[in-house]
Amino acid sequence: LDRAEALTVDQSQGRDVEVAFVSLAAALGGAGNQGAAGEERRPSSGALSVLEDRRRLNVALTRARSKLVVLGDPRRMRDTQALQTALEEMDTKGAFVRKDAVHRHWIKKGSRFEPEADRYHLYVSLACPWASRCVAALYLKGLDKAVGLSVVHPTWQRTRPDDENDAHTGWAFASPDDPPKKSTTGFNSIDCEGCIPDPINHAKFVRDLYELANDTGGKYSVPVLWDKKEKTIVNNESSDILRMFNRDVCHVAHEINEWVYPNINNGVYKCGFAQTQEAYDEAFESLFEALDKVENILSSNRYLTGSQLTEADIRLFVTLIRFDEIYVVYFKTNKQRIQDYPHISNYVRELYQMEPIRKSVSVLHCKRHYYTSHPRLNYYAIIPRGGEAWWEESHNRDKM
Numbered sequence: 577l578d579r580a581e582a583l584t585v586d587q588s589q590g591r592d593v594e595v596a597f598v599s600l601a602a603a604l605g606g607a608g609n610q611g612a613a614g615e616e617r618r619p620s621s622g623a624l625s626v627l628e629d630r631r632r633l634n635v636a637l638t639r640a641r642s643k644l645v646v647l648g649d650p651r652r653m654r655d656t657q658a659l660q661t662a663l664e665e666m667d668t669k670g671a672f673v674r675k676d677a678v679h680r681h682w683i684k685k686g687s688r689f690e691p692e693a694d695r696y697h698l699y700v701s702l703a704c705p706w707a708s709r710c711v712a713a714l715y716l717k718g719l720d721k722a723v724g725l726s727v728v729h730p731t732w733q734r735t736r737p738d739d740e741n742d743a744h745t746g747w748a749f750a751s752p753d754d755p756p757k758k759s760t761t762g763f764n765s766i767d768c769e770g771c772i773p774d775p776i777n778h779a780k781f782v783r784d785l786y787e788l789a790n791d792t793g794g795k796y797s798v799p800v801l802w803d804k805k806e807k808t809i810v811n812n813e814s815s816d817i818l819r820m821f822n823r824d825v826c827h828v829a830h831e832i833n834e835w836v837y838p839n840i841n842n843g844v845y846k847c848g849f850a851q852t853q854e855a856y857d858e859a860f861e862s863l864f865e866a867l868d869k870v871e872n873i874l875s876s877n878r879y880l881t882g883s884q885l886t887e888a889d890i891r892l893f894v895t896l897i898r899f900d901e902i903y904v905v906y907f908k909t910n911k912q913r914i915q916d917y918p919h920i921s922n923y924v925r926e927l928y929q930m931e932p933i934r935k936s937v938s939v940l941h942c943k944r945h946y947y948t949s950h951p952r953l954n955y956y957a958i959i960p961r962g963g964e965a966w967w968e969e970s971h972n973r974d975k976m
Contacts, residue, residue, distance in 0.1 A: 848907025
C-alpha cells in the first residue's frame with residue numbers, strides 16, 4: 577500500500593499511470609504481510625488501523641484515476657504531442673469554438689482532382705454527425721457506386737499504443753469479426769458491429785491517413801475524402817464534401833444553414849463542452865430558441881425550405897436524430913426532447929425512413945462513441961440504455 581500510494585502521487589511527466597494501478601492491484605491481492613513490491617508490511621492492529629488503510633487506499637485510487645485522465649490532457653503534454661480533440665477547442669470564457677478543417681481541395685473538371693469513378697474513397701464514423709451527413713448525401717445521390725466507403729469503430733483508441741509518450745486517442749479501423757475494443761480507461765467492451773476496414777491503405781487508425789498525407793497537426797478527424805490516385809487527402813471538411821456530392825445549390829437552404837449550424841449543429845457541442853456556467857447558459861438558450869424556430873417552420877412547411885428536400889434538411893437531421901439518446905443526457909440539453917416537438921419529431925421520422933438516409937444512421941454507433949470516448953465526461957464508459965426508437969414510428973408528413 578505504501579508503494580502504491582507513492583506511485584499515484586508521483587507527478588513526474590511521462591510516468592505511465594497504469595503502473596500505479598498494477599501496484600494497487602498487487603497491494604489489494606497480496607497475502608499476509610507482503611506489500612506491493614514484496615517488502616515486509618507493518619501488521620495491521622485493530623479496527624482503527626484497518627480504517628486508516630482503507631482511507632489511504634481510497635485516496636490513492638482517486639489520485640490514480642485523476643492522473644490517468646490528466647495524462648490525456650494536452651495541457652500536460654509537450655506541444656508536439658498535443659491531443660487535439662473537441663475538448664481542447666475553447667475560448668477564454670470556456671466556450672467551445674470549433675477549428676476549421678485544413679484540407680479544402682475540390683473535385684472538379686480541369687483540377688488536380690478530376691471527377692472519376694472509383695478514384696475516391698470516403699472514410700467516416702457513423703457516430704459523427706458531420707461525417708454522417710456526407711454518407712447520407714452519398715446514398716441520396718447514388719454515388720456509393722462510384723465512391724468507396726470505410727466505417728471506423730465508434731470507440732476512440734490509443735493511436736500509438738506502443739509509444740508511452742504519445743497519448744493521442746482517436747478513430748480506429750476494425751472488421752466486424754475483430755475482438756471487442758475497450759475504452760481508453762479500460763472500461764466496457766464494444767464489439768465491431770457495423771465497422772468497415774480500410775481496403776485502400778490498410779490503415780489501422782485515421783491518424784495514419786493524415787500522416788500518409790504529411791499532416792501531423794494532431795486533429796485527425798472524419799470525414800476524410802481520399803484520392804487513391806494521388807494517395808492523399810482531398811478534403812476533410814464535411815460541408816465541402818456535402819456540396820461536392822450535391823451540386824444542386826439552394827440559396828434559401830444556405831440562409832437556413834447560417835443559423836442552424838452555430839445554434840443547433842454546433843450548439844449542442846457548445847453546451848456539452850462548455851467549461852463555464854456562462855458559456856453553457858448562453859449556448860443552451862440559443863439552442864432552444866433555434867429549435868423553437870424550426871418547430872414553427874415545420875408547422876407549415878414539409879421541409880425547411882418548403883416542399884423540396886435540400887441539404888439544409890440533411891444538416892439539421894444528423895443533430896436531431898442524436899438529440900434524445902445522447903445530447904439530452906450527455907451534453908445537458910435537457911429543456912425538451914426532440915420527441916416532445918410535434919412537428920420536428922414527425923419530420924425526423926420521415927427523413928429517417930427514407931432508405932438512403934437510414935443507411936447513414938447508426939444510433940448504436942452514436943451512443944457507443946459518445947459514452948465511451950471522452951474519459952473526462954464519462955470515465956467508466958457506461959452507456960445509457962435509452963428509450964423507445966420513436967423515429968421508427970409512422971409519420972404523416974406526406975399529407976402536407
